[in-house]
Amino acid sequence: MAERANIGILGASGYTGSELLRLLLRHPRIDIALLTADRRAGQTMRDVFPQFSPYALPRLVAIDDLDWPSTGVDLVFCALPHGTTQTVIDALLTAAPHVKVVDLSADFRLFDADAYARWYGHAHRAEALQREAVYGLVEVYREKIKGARLVANPGCYTTCAQLPLLPLIRAGAIAVDEIVIDAKSGVTGAGRAAKEANLFTEVSEGFHAYGVGHHRHMAELDQEFSKAAGRPVVPTFTPHLVPMNRGILSTIYVRGSAGQGAEELHAILVDAYADEPFVHVLPFGEMPQTRHVRGSNMTFIGVAKDRVAGRAIIGSALDNLAKGASGQAVQNMNLMLGYPETLGLEQVALFP
Incomplete structure (x- = not known):
């Protein structure tokens, strides 16, 4: 374990990149050595995000101009769009195989090459790395993450659904063929690129479903739920866009198995997360x-009875930019570098 580490952020001009920087600036054992943003190359971070004006930071550079061995980075966060990320990381690890990588895109989350091609429309361009990557849901894969060179940070929707459901699936406590996940996300989940559908007048004063029946996060849910159950699991999942900046709220409907009621499901979750620093099960x-986790790395989970006997309603909330993306990525970084897992992530939610 190094006393300090040099860190790079690829894609620092996006929302997840800026959130990474916000968190890392307060991390006691991190030095920011590299920031990239191809369209903003040559500019400073204060030009892109004025909140960083007080801090001395590297100037933004283009990825193609980098000589990886000379950058001196120990770990890189990759906050780039899916598809392009796999070729960037392949080139990086070929040139500098000692560097560790936390990838925030979807490029390395699926371990099955055929599943990746089916959901993303093309063959994976770095299959050897796809096989090497460790799925970065810390509460499940903590020990594997500690020894990993490449970690695939989970999606925001999937983190919000997996944390409450995986302990129940592993315990055989719910009917896995009857899982319904009704999820809502803030607009930052769509990224910072200009899109007509995300204009204020398009989003405000409204609420709508999207990706109905075929959202790419379904592949991630199928993979992890099936692994936990030991057989194929295909949940019903529908995402919605809500006119707020941050946050995800998932309302999940399940049926208990073998006489398990809502109280028993709640007890399983309380036990599963009793020692986890970033998952809190409510009474x-x-x-x-969502307002109670905003800006923090926390996930709050609640369980209530349904009026239908044998069914339960589970609520899960997290900040899509923190525990759903950059906060979880820093959590992964801490494990990969041998630091205390909570380092730099202790901030309490911002409310009101």
């Missing part, structure tokens, strides 16, 4: 709110 009957 039985209480539901989480």
